[in-house]
Amino acid sequence: MTITSSSSWQTLQDHAQQMQHSHLKELLLDESRFKTLSFAHGPLLIDFSKQRIDQHTLKHLVELAKTADLPGWITRLFNGDPINTSEARPALHTALREQAQTSLEVGGHNIIQDVQTNLSRMEKIVERIHSGQWRGYAGEPIDTIVNIGVGGSDLGPYMACSALRGARVNAGRHLKVHFVSSMDGSELADILGSLNPATTLFIVSSKSFTTIDTLSNAHTARKWLRDASGVNDTIINRCHFIGISANPAKMSSWGIADDNQLEFWDWIGGRYSMWSAIGLPIALRIGMDGFREMLQGAHSMDQHFLSAPLNENLPVLLGLIGVWNVNFLDIHAHAILPYDGRLIHLPAYLEQLEMESNGKSVNRVGESLDYRTCPVLWGEVGPNAQHAFYQLLHQGTESVMCDFIVSARRYEKTDNESLRSQHTLTLANCLAQSRILAIGSAVQQNDQPVPGHKQYHGNQPSTTLLLDELTPFSFGSLIALYEHKVFVQSVIWDINPFDQWGVELGKTMATSLLKPLQHQASDSEFDPSTHGLMRHIHQQQERS
C-alpha cells in the first residue's frame, strides 16, 4: 500500500479541497493565529501562520506522519540502523554532534569514540595553525588556507565560514581561507597568482578521495608548489597538504602524510558532513570552541527532533508543511530567502541538501512513485532577490513557497548606529515581503480601484525562521533543523534520502567522452548532438 492510498492522505486531500478556497488574507484575520501556529526551540522561532494551513491541517498532517511511521524511522535514524538501503549503511550525522560520554555501536564498534578522537586531532591541527606553528617549506607560518572539495566537501564549510564570520576568533584572524571547487580550475587559476606558496596550506576534502574535480585541483596545486619551491614532494605533502576522507588508503597513495590525515566515515553522507573533519575550515575560522558550540546547537535540535511530540516538533512540522504544499496545494517551487548577508551561501547549501536527498522518483524498494517529491529549490539573500526575482513571487503565475530567515538581534556589540539601523531596515523588509506575499494588495486597505499591473494576488505561503541572533549555536540548530526536515519528507515520500545515484552516470559518461575529445578515440558512438558539438570544439581548437 502506498501512502497515497492511506486514509490520512485521503483526509488531507479532502481538507485541501476546502483550504483551496481560503485566502491567506482571510486566514490572517484570526488574531490567535500567530500564537497557535508558531513554535520555538532554543534560539529558534518558526512562524507557520503565513502558511495556507489551519489547526486541522496540522492535525491531519501529524496523522499522515504516524501512518508513515515517522516516529519509528526517527528512532532507526538515531540508532544507526542501515536505513540507507541502496548502500547498506546507516546515516549517522547525528552521532557527530552526540555528547562525548555517550556510546553508539556500529558493527560492534563505538563510533562516538572515533568521532571524539577525530575532533581531538582536528583541535591539534587548528591549534598548530592558529599559533603560527604550522610551517611551510621555507619555515614561515601558514597564513592562507585553500579548501579543495566539491559538493558536501565544499558547500557546508563554505556556507558556514561565511555565516559565522562574526564569531571569528582572534587566533585565526591572520588566516585567509579560500574555497576551490570547480573542475575547470577557474577559482584556482584566479587565486594562485596572488598567493604565497610558502605560506599556503591546502585541505583536500573528498569522501572517496577519487572525486575527479577535487583531485585535478589538488594536482594543479601541488604542481604550483613544486615549481615555486624546488623542494621534493615529501616535503610539499607534509607541509602543505591535509587530507580529509573516508578512504585513508587513497589519501596515503596520493601522498597525504599520515599525521595530516583526518577521517570521516561512510556512515556520513557528503552533504551531511560539515559536522565532521570536513568542517576543519569552519574550526579554523571560529576556533574549536566555536565549532563545538555549533555541534551543540545541532545536538540540541537532534534531541528536540527525537523527543518532542510530533505536533510541536519543529523539523517534523517544517517537513510536513512542505509535503502539504507539494502534494496537496500543488506547489513545486521553494525559495530560500535569508535576510542576512552572512547567509549568502545558505540557498546553495540547501539546494544540495534537499534536492540531492529527495530529488527522487522511486521508493526505497525501487518502485516508481505516483506522487510529486522534492520541489525545485533556489534562493538568494532576500533584499538582493527583491531586486531580482520577487517580481515573479508577487505577480507571476507560479505558486512558490518561501522560507524567510532572519535574526532578531544583530550589531548589538558595536556602537555603530548606522549599521544597527541597517539591520532594522532589513527586518522591516523581511516582514514587509512575507506580509505582501500572504495578503497581497489588501495590505493597502484603500478602496480606490487598482489597475491590473499594480495588483498583488497574495496567497503565496511562507515560513519565517527567526533566530534570536546568528551564533555558532543557533546556526547549528538551524542547519540540523533543515537536515531533519528533509528526513521527515523522505519518510512521508518513502524515499531513501541518503544516496545519490542520479549523479553517477554523468561521471562515467564524462570519462568515456575524454578520449574522443582528445582525439584518442572515435566519436561515432554518440548521439548527433554530442557528435556535432565535439566536432565544433575540435574545429575551434584546431584554429588556435
Add this chain to the structure above:
Amino acid sequence: MELTIWGQELVGWVAAAVLSQQGHNIYWVTEQTDADILSLLDSTTINEPQLKALVQEGSQSGNIGLISPQQALGNDRHLFALAANELLLAKSYVAQIAAFNDDNRVHIINMSHFGVGSSDDLQRQFPEQSASIVSYFAENMSEGEAISQFASPSAITFGCHASWATKDFRALLGTLIAPSTEFFEVTPREAELTKFAITGMLALRIGFINEMANLAEQLGADIDIIRRSMGADQRIGPHYLAPGCGFGGGNFSRSIRGLASLLERNQQSALLETVLEENEKQKELPFRRLWQYFDCNLKGRTIAIWGASFKPGSASIDGAPSIRCIDAIIAQGAHVQVHDPEALENVRSHYQYHPQVHATDNKLEALRNADALLLLTDWPEYLDIDHHVVKSELITPLIIDGRNMFDYQTMRDSGIDYFGVGKTCAN
C-alpha cells in the same frame, strides 16, 4: 635636592641610582615601605649592570628611602617612571598631588612613554592658574648601558613650559650636564616626539640593513662588505647597521610600536608597522635556516641555543628572538638546550620547566648531543670558544649564527656548516 619617584620602570631606578650618587635625597614610592629595597627590583632591572649595587649603596647611605603614596603627595618634585599603559594611573597621581598642593608649586618630571601629548594631558590635571608644571625628559638610554648613559648624556632633550622648572631640572642634574652636553629646551610635545623619532630612525636602520642582508644572501654578496662601505659614507655613518636576527627589548619595541600607531593613525603610514612586522619575521630567520637544513622535519632533534636575552648585557628576554625560535622549534617536536650568562632564570620562568626546554649555565653542556647550534645573542664570551670543540660536541657540524659573530670563511674551512645573516650564498 629631594626627588620622589613613582612607577616601576627601569628609568626610575636608574635615575634613583645615579641621582642618589649626586647627593640628592630620593624617595621611592611604594606601598611596602618596610620592604628591603632590593626586593622591589624586578627581573629586568636587577640585572642591569651596576644598578643593584648603586641602589644598595644609596639605601645604606640613606640617600634612597621608601615612602608611601600618601606621604609622597605633599612633596614638590616628582619623577614619573610608569609603564606605557599606565597613563590613567599617572593622571590619578597628578590629580591627587594637585589636590594636596593647592598653594605649593610642584614640578613633575615625566619620563614615562605614554605617547605624544600625554605630558600636556597630565598638566591639565592641575588647575589652569596653577604654577605647577609637568615637564618631559626624553631619555635615550638602552638596557645594558643605562647607568652610564644616564650619568654622562651626550645630549638632553627637555620639554617644559616654564623657565623655573627648566632651572630646577638643570639644578637636579647638576654636573651630569657637562659643558659638552647639548641641551635642547623644547615643549613637552616636541620632546615626546623626539623620543619617538630617535627610536623610529634606529629601527628603520636596523630594518633596512636586515632587508639588505637577506637580499645580499640571495644574490650571493657579503653584507659585511656592503655595510662597511655604507657606513664610511658620512651621510650615513656606521651606527645601527649590523644585520642580525631582529631587535627585541621592551622599551625599544614599545616605543617603536607607539610611533608606528601614531603614524598609522595620523598619516595612514605603514612604514614603521612594516619594519616591526619584518623584524618579527627576522627573529625567526635562524629557525627557518634550521628547518630547511633538516628538510622541514625537526621531530626528535635537539638544538643548542646560545644566547636568550634580547641583547648582551641584559637579562631581559622581552621580545627576544630566542623566544620566537624556541617556540617554533619545540612546536615541531624538537628539544632545545639553552645557555645564557644572564637570562636563564627568565627563560626558566617563561617556559615553566617545559619538558622540551632545558636551560643550562654551561655552554658546552648545551651543545652535548645537539644536532645544531643557534647563536642568538652576541655575548662576548661566545667569541672565545674554540670552534673545533663546538664541532666535536655537535652531532651535525651546523652553526646558525644570528649575530654574525664568526668569520664565515674560517668556519667553513674547518668543516662547519656555518650560516650567518647576509653571509651565505644562494644554494
